[in-house]
Amino acid sequence: MQEQLTTEKVILEERQGEAVDLPGTNGHGKKLYVESYGCQMNFSDSEIVASVLIKDGFQTTRIMEEADVIMVNTCAIRDNAEQRVRGRLDEFRRVKKTNPDLVVGVMGCMAERLKTKLLDEDKLVDIVVGPDSYRDLPNLVRVAETGQKAVNVLLSREETYADIAPVRLGGNGISAFISITRGCDNMCTFCVVPFTRGRERSRDSESIVEEARQLFADGYREVTLLGQNVDSYLWGGGGLKKDILAKGDLTGTVSFAELMERVAQVSPLLRVRFSTSHPKDLSDDVLHVMAKYRNVCSYIHLPVQSGNSRVLDLMNRGYTREWYLQRIQRIRELVPECGISTDTISGFCTETEEEHQDTLSIIEAAQFDFAYMFKYSERPGTLAAKKLEDDVPEEVKGRRLQEVIDLQMRLSEESNRRDIGKTFEVLIEGPSRKSPDFLQGRNTQNKVIVFPRENFEKGQYVNVLVQDCTSATLKGVAVR
Ligand code: 5AD
Ligand code: SF4
Numbered sequence: 001m002q003e004q005l006t007t008e009k010v011i012l013e014e015r016q017g018e019a020v021d022l023p024g025t026n027g028h029g030k031k032l033y034v035e036s037y038g039c040q041m042n043f044s045d046s047e048i049v050a051s052v053l054i055k056d057g058f059q060t061t062r063i064m065e066e067a068d069v070i071m072v073n074t075c076a077i078r079d080n081a082e083q084r085v086r087g088r089l090d091e092f093r094r095v096k097k098t099n100p101d102l103v104v105g106v107m108g109c110m111a112e113r114l115k116t117k118l119l120d121e122d123k124l125v126d127i128v129v130g131p132d133s134y135r136d137l138p139n140l141v142r143v144a145e146t147g148q149k150a151v152n153v154l155l156s157r158e159e160t161y162a163d164i165a166p167v168r169l170g171g172n173g174i175s176a177f178i179s180i181t182r183g184c185d186n187m188c189t190f191c192v193v194p195f196t197r198g199r200e201r202s203r204d205s206e207s208i209v210e211e212a213r214q215l216f217a218d219g220y221r222e223v224t225l226l227g228q229n230v231d232s233y234l235w236g237g238g239g240l241k242k243d244i245l246a247k248g249d250l251t252g253t254v255s256f257a258e259l260m261e262r263v264a265q266v267s268p269l270l271r272v273r274f275s276t277s278h279p280k281d282l283s284d285d286v287l288h289v290m291a292k293y294r295n296v297c298s299y300i301h302l303p304v305q306s307g308n309s310r311v312l313d314l315m316n317r318g319y320t321r322e323w324y325l326q327r328i329q330r331i332r333e334l335v336p337e338c339g340i341s342t343d344t345i346s347g348f349c350t351e352t353e354e355e356h357q358d359t360l361s362i363i364e365a366a367q368f369d370f371a372y373m374f375k376y377s378e379r380p381g382t383l384a385a386k387k388l389e390d391d392v393p394e395e396v397k398g399r400r401l402q403e404v405i406d407l408q409m410r411l412s413e414e415s416n417r418r419d420i421g422k423t424f425e426v427l428i429e430g431p432s433r434k435s436p437d438f439l440q441g442r443n444t445q446n447k448v449i450v451f452p453r454e455n456f457e458k459g460q461y462v463n464v465l466v467q468d469c470t471s472a473t474l475k476g477v478a479v480r
Contacts, residue, residue, distance in 0.1 A: 038075025047166030307362025320398030339445025347397030
């Protein structure tokens with residue numbers, strides 16, 4: 001099974017960019033258009049969905065207007081993410097006017113959160129499918145084609161799609177995502193993910209290493225191991241993490257540090273990244289593997305959320321301000337020159353002005369290179385929505401967020417300025433966004449570096465001397 005799918009993937013990659021048709025039973029060459037919103041996990045899941053439907057005879061298309069089936073992969077993490085999807089549904093309505101047989105499916109976290117409510121909300125939607133039900137899509141499409149509504153939002157204790165080779169959609173052919181865990185058991189009080197993606201389970205370690213090997217053979221030079229909390233990865237023959245731990249015997253299990261080491265050994269030319277790390281679970285073992293293997297990138301995304309221990313406790317994050325700062329110190333000791341980024345939430349329930357100041361001061365103390373910064377958005381059904389009052393006024397949330405952004409902009413620029421005069425190894429990802437005469441890639445710290453094209457090509461490693469920067473990008477020239 002695994003072998004056959006792998007061979008098919010090779011064919012697909014060779015024909016990347018074209019519509020692809022493989023023998024199937026139901027699709028008969030009908031066209032599938034997939035659009036993704038939200039986290040990297042969603043983009044990775046869309047590649048599973050494409051694979052499932054291509055096996056069923058569909059072709060993928062990048063042109064929405066020629067689609068027979070539109071699938072939109074949605075995010076529910078903040079209210080504005082859901083509003084954006086609702087806006088897109090209006091666009092699909094326009095396409096349906098010219099093609100009344102068009103089938104529109106909503107998948108991902110918003111589908112799981114709203115379930116059949118989505119069908120009541122918007123008559124346009126034909127299919128609602130949650131993150132653990134993508135294998136059922138051929139059936140769901142068949143039902144929808146008869147004019148009925150089709151829904152599957154069952155969450156699973158086992159599903160990891162380990163045997164499905166993803167079809168790489170719209171990538172650069174150089175870096176790819178490999179999903180290693182699904183779901184989340186952390187129950188941060190603000191977060192809807194445990195409800196939309198279910199309990200945490202890890203994927204078979206062998207299937208992960210095999211996927212990395214195949215990607216390398218196909219010309220890929222970078223993989224990102226994906227999970228809601230990668231440090232919590234534990235392979236023990238299948239099933240939920242909590243059940244593996246309950247057995248009390250970890251012999252024969254594979255931890256995240258061990259998994260990363262095995263992936264790193266695929267080839268020294270294959271860069272390994274991972275996301276997202278949780279401060280309470282990031283172990284020294286992981287940092288040691290990062291230090292030991294040059295191809296494991298020196299970059300950690302370590303969401304802090306708040307710099308105040310009382311707020312962290314209300315968020316159920318499982319660590320204090322001091323613990324977080326100690327983890328940062330440990331990273332700096334064991335992986336010098338490591339790039340570190342974070343996520344923050346401004347205006348969480350009952351956050352005071354002093355507590356907001358603690359977030360500013362932890363950002364300053366940690367010296368993040370980059371951050372994703374958000375205003376708290378209450379999500380129905382979460383523990384915070386049930387137990388805490390969303391009592392920070394909107395304009396206060398906005399002002400606090402702006403202060404966080406202003407500080408981080410300064411730190412990002414300072415971090416980039418410190419890189420001027422340094423030489424970094426860059427993996428070339430393709431032409432720069434602004435000009436075909438320039439190429440762009442990333443250094444191990446995940447910073448984007450732009451430099452003149454000369455005769456270099458994507459997929460090559462090149463040393464670049466940094467000469468200039470903005471707050472977002474480094475600029476330089478290749479040196480030999
Ligand atoms: N409101 C605002 N931000 C949130 N995040 C998660 N849930 C919420 C919410 N309800 C942020 C966190 C998380 C990132 C993916 O999204 O910072 O790390
Ligand atoms: Fe949400 Fe917390 Fe799980 Fe991240 S670790 S997905 S923020 S519950």
